[in-house]
Structures are given as structure tokens and as C-alpha cells.
Amino acid sequence: MVDNRSSLPKKMSMNFGKIYAGQKPAFVSRASGRVELIGGHTDYNEGFVIAAAIDSSACVAAAKRNDNIICLYSEWARQKHEFELPAFAGTSLPLRKQGPAPEPSQDCQWANYGRGVAAYLCREGLDVKGANLYIASDVPVGAGLSSSAALEVSLAKAMIHLSKPDWQIQPKRLAQICQKAENVYAKSPCGILDQITAVTATKDHVILLDCRDVSVRLLPFDSNACSIMIFNSMVKHEIGGGEYGKRRRQCEEACAVIAEKYPQVRALRDADQAMLDSVKNQLDNVQFLRAGHVIGENARVLAAAEALKQNDIEKLGRLMNESHCSARDLYQISCEQTDFLAEQIWQSDGAYGARLCGGGFGGSVVALVQPDAAAKISKNVRKAYKDRFDLDCDVYLAKPWQGTEIIEPA
Ligand code: ADP
Numbered sequence: 001m002v003d004n005r006s007s008l009p010k011k012m013s014m015n016f017g018k019i020y021a022g023q024k025p026a027f028v029s030r031a032s033g034r035v036e037l038i039g040g041h042t043d044y045n046e047g048f049v050i051a052a053a054i055d056s057s058a059c060v061a062a063a064k065r066n067d068n069i070i071c072l073y074s075e076w077a078r079q080k081h082e083f084e085l086p087a088f089a090g091t092s093l094p095l096r097k098q099g100p101a102p103e104p105s106q107d108c109q110w111a112n113y114g115r116g117v118a119a120y121l122c123r124e125g126l127d128v129k130g131a132n133l134y135i136a137s138d139v140p141v142g143a144g145l146s147s148s149a150a151l152e153v154s155l156a157k158a159m160i161h162l163s164k165p166d167w168q169i170q171p172k173r174l175a176q177i178c179q180k181a182e183n184v185y186a187k188s189p190c191g192i193l194d195q196i197t198a199v200t201a202t203k204d205h206v207i208l209l210d211c212r213d214v215s216v217r218l219l220p221f222d223s224n225a226c227s228i229m230i231f232n233s234m235v236k237h238e239i240g241g242g243e244y245g246k247r248r249r250q251c252e253e254a255c256a257v258i259a260e261k262y263p264q265v266r267a268l269r270d271a272d273q274a275m276l277d278s279v280k281n282q283l284d285n286v287q288f289l290r291a292g293h294v295i296g297e298n299a300r301v302l303a304a305a306e307a308l309k310q311n312d313i314e315k316l317g318r319l320m321n322e323s324h325c326s327a328r329d330l331y332q333i334s335c336e337q338t339d340f341l342a343e344q345i346w347q348s349d350g351a352y353g354a355r356l357c358g359g360g361f362g363g364s365v366v367a368l369v370q371p372d373a374a375a376k377i378s379k380n381v382r383k384a385y386k387d388r389f390d391l392d393c394d395v396y397l398a399k400p401w402q403g404t405e406i407i408e409p410a
């Protein structure tokens with residue numbers, strides 16, 4: 001976690017100079033990782049999710065160049081990578097809107113996030129300028145906290161601020177551009193939750209995202225009363241990939257059957273349990289279970305939003321526990337390790353609730369706990385996990401944070 005934000009530009013400035021021949025960055029842009037508190041697999045059913053931008057972030061220190069090259073350096077990759085902006089960079093020829101240039105790189109996967117963001121910003125009409133960019137991130141990679149979206153959004157903000165600081169773009173549009181960069185250039189078929197969270201979230205709030213129209217509502221979150229913990233099981237089961245596609249199909253099939261009887265149902269988000277029950281004999285058992293999870297989960301997200309408005313953290317915790325059980329029993333995306341972590345947390349003093357987050361088949365469990373209980377819970381759960389699976393589970397403490405910002409030098 002970045003705990004001393006005020007020293008960050010100074011530290012990055014020093015490192016920047018080492019990579020870029022003594023040059024000083026003009027500013028640092030920052031974008032947060034995110035955690036999904038509740039709303040598992042509701043996104044592609046046009047439902048709701050509650051997520052928080054967290055105080056781990058990807059930072060990009062940026063300085064102008066006099067040519068049309070973007071140079072990236074990543075501390076994580078310990079590597080420099082350059083690419084050229086379209087030859088007409090530096091002018092405002094309309095041609096720039098025509099195609100997503102530069103192309104994806106075949107041999108430098110991490111740089112494709114930067115290439116993609118630059119390409120789609122160009123297509124959006126921004127005259128992206130040549131830049132030296134230095135990336136430092138404390139969002140752990142692959143832990144379910146979306147290091148990729150933090151990187152894209154931070155890069156996009158840096159490119160915009162360097163090229164045309166007063167350029168106007170809607171937050172939703174910016175999130176879509178970053179998502180497209182990830183989908184097309186990094187070949188990762190992610191939804192928009194990660195990017196929209198970084199772009200819209202504010203400190204001490206979580207967001208309620210309506211995945212149908214990508215609208216966002218901010219809900220208060222009292223970090224003094226409650227801490228967010230993330231337990232990375234450190235396992236990722238291979239079966240996950242194909243199973244995700246299967247779940248999507250099963251939801252579509254169940255939805256189609258419900259929609260025959262109730263034409264107002266366009267996605268499972270529009271259905272309720274009574275509708276599902278009324279078509280039970282037209283569905284196979286698996287379709288029935290999958291739809292039951294999505295319908296229940298959507299209702300839980302809306303109940304959780306109400307609980308947050310009432311500052312009822314205990315209720316929110318209970319809803320998270322129910323969410324885990326539904327993911328385990330109806331959606332069948334949990335596994336031994338994530339079930340064990342959730343159960344250990346449920347039994348801990350000072351824990352409000354815990355659930356599997358992200359896609360499933362391994363990955364992370366998110367928990368809400370009393371702040372003064374966090375250290376003990378972390379220690380005990382890590383030990384129990386090690387004893388049971390001989391694996392070290394990484395634990396992160398997170399606070400809802402401002403999703404993105406530009407930090408100017410002091
Ligand atoms: P996550 O759940 O963390 O988003 P992804 O697989 O979606 O996992 O994204 C991880 C990828 O994002 C990395 O393999 C790398 O290509 C890119 N990435 C994340 N952080 C950095 C960084 N600091 N520097 C360079 N690339 C990064």
C-alpha cells in the first residue's frame with residue numbers, strides 16, 4: 001500500500017531521472033486497484049456490483065519528449081519499451097481518428113496496456129504527445145485487485161494531462177477506452193467494473209455500479225469503523241477459464257426461458273425468484289442453480305447498498321457471507337482453499353463477513369473486519385491456511401480511496 005503519498009512524487013522523480021538521463025517528471029498520475037465487495041458474476045447479467053477503489057495504486061511519472069515516441073519503463077517488468085505514435089502526431093489532422101495505431105506488441109505483453117491506451121485516445125481525437133513515462137505500482141499483480149486497470153487508467157490520465165490537460169472526456173468514456181485497450185491489446189475479455197471504479201470512486205466511498213447502463217452511485221464507507229481485508233489464496237485452478245464461459249451460457253439459457261413467459265425480462269437482472277420458480281420444470285437443475293445465484297446476488301447487492309446507507313456494517317457482513325455460500329453452492333465457483341479462508345474468517349472475533357471475490361476457482365476472499373481486529377485475524381488465518389494447505393496466503397489491508405488523481409510536484 002502506498003502509505004506516504006506526499007513523498008511519492010519525490011521518490012519517483014529520483015528514479016525517473018535514473019531511467020531518463022536526469023530528466024525531471026512534470027507530474028505523477030495515480031490510479032487505484034479495486035476490490036469487489038459484493039456482486040459476483042452479476043456484471044454480464046446486467047446487474048449490480050459494489051466495489052471500492054483502494055489505496056494501492058499504479059503511479060505514472062510523466063515528462064514530455066520532443067518527438068512522437070512514447071517510452072514506457074515499468075519497475076515491475078524492469079524493462080523499457082518504446083513505440084511510435086502515428087506519424088501525424090503533433091498535428092491535429094483528422095486522420096488520427098481513423099485507426100487504432102500503434103499496433104499491439106507481439107513480444108512485450110505488459111507494454112500493450114500503454115499501446116492500447118495511446119491508440120484509443122488517438123482514435124478518440126486526442127493529439128497524444130510523445131512522452132517518457134515511468135510506472136511504479138503497489139497493486140499486486142494477479143491477486144484480484146486489478147493491477148491491469150490501475151495501470152491503464154493511470155497511463156491514460158498521464159497521457160491526457162501531458163498532451164492536453166483541459167481535454168474533456170466523460171468518466172464513463174474514459175473507462176470504456178481503457179477497457180477496450182485491455183480487451184483488444186492485452187487480449188483480456190474483462191468487463192468495465194475495474195476501470196469505472198478507478199475513474200469514478202472517491203475516498204471513504206464505495207461505488208454501486210449498474211452494469212446495464214454503466215451508471216455509478218457513490219455510497220459512504222466509514223473506514224474508521226471497518227477495514228477491508230483481502231486474502232489471496234495463491235491458487236488459480238486451470239478449470240476456471242472454460243467454466244466462466246459455461247456459466248455465462250447457462251445464465252443466458254435460463255434467461256431465455258424466463259423471458260418466454262415474462263417478456264419484460266431482458267437479462268437475469270430483470271427476473272426474480274418467483275419467476276424462476278415458475279419455469280423450474282423447463283430448466284435443467286444446473287441452469288436453475290446458476291440463475292438462482294444471479295437473482296439472489298443482485299438482490300443482495302441492492303440490500304447491501306441500503307445497509308451501507310444506514311451504516312449497518314453487520315448486515316453488510318451477513319450479506320457477504322450469504323454471497324459466498326451462493327457462489328459455493330449455486331454458482332459452484334469456489335474451491336477448497338477459498339472455502340477454508342472464508343470459514344476461518346467467519347469464525348474470527350471482530351469479523352463482519354467474508355466472501356469469495358472475482359471470477360472464482362481460486363483467487364481472493366474479501367472480508368470486512370473491525371480495524372483493531374485486523375492484525376490478529378491476519379495472523380491466525382495465515383497460520384491456519386499454512387497448516388492446512390502448506391501455502392502462504394498474502395493478506396492486504398485496504399481503504400476506499402480516491403480512484404485517480406494527478407499529483408503535481410510540490
Ligand atoms: P490483475 O488481476 O492484477 O489485474 P491481470 O492479469 O488482469 O491481473 O493483469 C496483470 C498484468 O497487467 C500483468 O501481467 C502485466 O502485464 C500488467 N501489469 C500490471 N501491473 C503492471 C506494472 N506495474 N508494470 C507493468 N505491467 C503491469
Ligand code: MG
Binds near residue numbers: 146147149190
Ligand atoms: Mg486485470
